[in-house]
Amino acid sequence: DVKVTQSSRYLVKRTGEKVFLECVQDMDHENMFWYRQDPGLGLRLIYFSYDVKMKEKGDIPEGYSVSREKKERFSLILESASTNQTSMYLCASSLLLEKLFFGSGTQLSVL
Amino acid sequence: AQKVTQAQTEISVVEKEDVTLDCVYETRDTTYYLFWYKQPPSGELVFLIRRNSFDEQNEISGRYSWNFQKSTSSFNFTITASQVVDSAVYFCALRARGNTPLVFGKGTRLSVIA
Numbered sequence: 176d177v178k179v180t181q182s183s184r185y186l187v188k189r190t191g192e193k194v195f196l197e198c199v200q201d202m203d204h205e206n207m208f209w210y211r212q213d214p215g216l217g218l219r220l221i222y223f224s225y226d227v228k229m230k231e232k233g234d235i236p237e238g239y240s241v242s243r244e245k246k247e248r249f250s251l252i253l254e255s256a257s258t259n260q261t262s263m264y265l266c267a268s269s270l271l272l273e274k275l276f277f278g279s280g281t282q283l284s285v286l
Numbered sequence: 287a288q289k290v291t292q293a294q295t296e297i298s299v300v301e302k303e304d305v306t307l308d309c310v311y312e313t314r315d316t317t318y319y320l321f322w323y324k325q326p327p328s329g330e331l332v333f334l335i336r337r338n339s340f341d342e343q344n345e346i347s348g349r350y351s352w353n354f355q356k357s358t359s360s361f362n363f364t365i366t367a368s369q370v371v372d373s374a375v376y377f378c379a380l381r382a383r384g385n386t387p388l389v390f391g392k393g394t395r396l397s398v399i400a
Contacts, residue, residue, distance in 0.1 A: 217392035277331040
């Protein structure tokens with residue numbers, strides 16, 4: 176089975192801190208995605224990547240950046256965390272047009 | 287633009303009742319893919335089904351069935367004889383042609399009460 180691993184299940188940070196959320200997949204998938212999930216808003220796409228060193232903005236990229244130096248790893252970076260970035264962050268990967276496999280999520284609280 | 291609407295925010299049913307979760311989508315593409323995912327309380331989204339736009343056959347998998355109707359742009363999901371373990375948030379999603387990201391609906395929270 177494909178495994179998508181997010182480094183932390185829960186994270187608490189302070190306003191202004193630089194935050195790294197790490198995601199690793201073990202099935203050589205080309206595509207990787209970062210979504211955030213908020214009550215009443217569903218899943219919203221932040222950034223995605225179709226290959227190493229490639230990145231594309233999703234629907235809500237403001238305040239975020241990403242890094243994909245290796246195929247299996249896709250990092251989400253909050254340059255200066257703010258309270259409105261408190262959310263559940265979900266990483267996913269897929270082969271081309273196939274289904275997404277999701278990690279368990281990171282619940283980030285910014286105080 | 288692609289859009290998925292799940293009008294039902296929350297549904298509560300008693301165990302063994304049948305329940306249908308609605309999904310309406312919008313796209314201008316003639317080739318597209320529709321998905322359903324389940325998010326149990328543990329948090330990890332689990333894939334349930336993928337349907338392409340050229341295949342309008344309904345699908346049944348155990349207690350789960352899906353009704354795809356292009357005429358009404360709907361892809362509804364029915365659980366027959368619901369169980370407590372079906373309690374979860376269910377997401378409908380759409381991918382247009384090409385290697386584009388999934389667009390998700392806002393989800394429907396289903397609570398099945400024993």
